Amino acid sequence: MFTTTPALAASIARGATVAxxxxxxxxxxxxxxxxxxxxxxxxxxxxxSEVDRVVGIGEGTATQRVLVVDDDPVQRKLAKAxxxxxxxxxxxxxxxxxxxxxxxxxxxxxxxxxxxxxxxxMNGDLLLTHIRQRHGPPVIVLTGSEDGTSEAxxxxxxxxxxxxxxxxxxxxxxxxxxxxRRAAM
Amino acid sequence: MNEVxxxxxxxxxxxxxGGPRLVRELIELFMRYAPERITIAKAGIEQGDLxxxxxxxxxxxSSAGQLGVTAIQEGSSRGESLAAxxxxxxxxxxxxxxxALWPATREWLTEQVRL
Numbered sequence: 202m203f204t205t206t207p208a209l210a211a212s213i214a215r216g217a218t219v220a221x222x223x224x225x226x227x228x229x230x231x232x233x234x235x236x237x238x239x240x241x242x243x244x245x246x247x248x249x250s251e252v253d254r255v256v257g258i259g260e261g262t263a264t265q266r267v268l269v270v271d272d273d274p275v276q277r278k279l280a281k282a283x284x285x286x287x288x289x290x291x292x293x294x295x296x297x298x299x300x301x302x303x304x305x306x307x308x309x310x311x312x313x314x315x316x317x318x319x320x321x322x323m324n325g326d327l328l329l330t331h332i333r334q335r336h337g338p339p340v341i342v343l344t345g346s347e348d349g350t351s352e353a354x355x356x357x358x359x360x361x362x363x364x365x366x367x368x369x370x371x372x373x374x375x376x377x378x379x380x381x382r383r384a385a386m
Numbered sequence: 387m388n389e390v391x392x393x394x395x396x397x398x399x400x401x402x403x404g405g406p407r408l409v410r411e412l413i414e415l416f417m418r419y420a421p422e423r424i425t426i427a428k429a430g431i432e433q434g435d436l437x438x439x440x441x442x443x444x445x446x447x448s449s450a451g452q453l454g455v456t457a458i459q460e461g462s463s464r465g466e467s468l469a470a471x472x473x474x475x476x477x478x479x480x481x482x483x484x485x486a487l488w489p490a491t492r493e494w495l496t497e498q499v500r501l
Contacts (some may be wrong), residue, residue, distance in 0.1 A: 272445060273413050273449050279412060282404055282408050283403070286403075286404070317436060320441075365450070367459075370404065
């Protein structure tokens, strides 16, 4: 259970902006109650990801980085928002070529890759194979395929899990957390 | 469901987990992105590149489904399958249906942005 300072509580009560919350959180040196964050989201003042991001500053919460690869900006944005909401850092790529370049460069070590399957240029199959050949991190494949056999094939290719699109955000996050947990064992 | 065959509950669930601002941003992104996908899908048919049509409709299907825009999702799914099977005329007909649905869908989405 997190606690909050009187000053921060007062800021929240008057409908503070995210910037004001950030100042109050830093000044108070404490984190918002999760319930309070949800109330801010419900009021439309902020999103949960923003509140979590703001309150998490300087506390080392975003230590694990996920590479999200999808040519669809809607899916990519949603996946990024959901992962950041649970404290993960996210790097985006809008095609397989860019994802491969980011992975090979190694500037940002990824603990997990979430990739779409059907993309222009390098598709998800090839990206998955590339990562597996280099003993890379776990890979979760996002698939819009309605064909169950393709999912079995993905597992055989080395995917650690797959999530069908459109995805249910809480389930998606749970699968990501489970993959990260298994990888850390 | 409603007159444009969209499911507002899908957006409501997204608002609960991501907040209203994220949902507004996703909708605005989709409203820019969907016409681009339709254009790419049509160009694929005109240029005899049904693979491009298939990919564009596959992508449109997923993002439409993510936002509960069921009619566009179903039309895209149908068009994707037809393109995958080499049926250019069928894919073109599916695209025509999607284009016909777009004005009312865009209007519905615009209303959702204001919520």
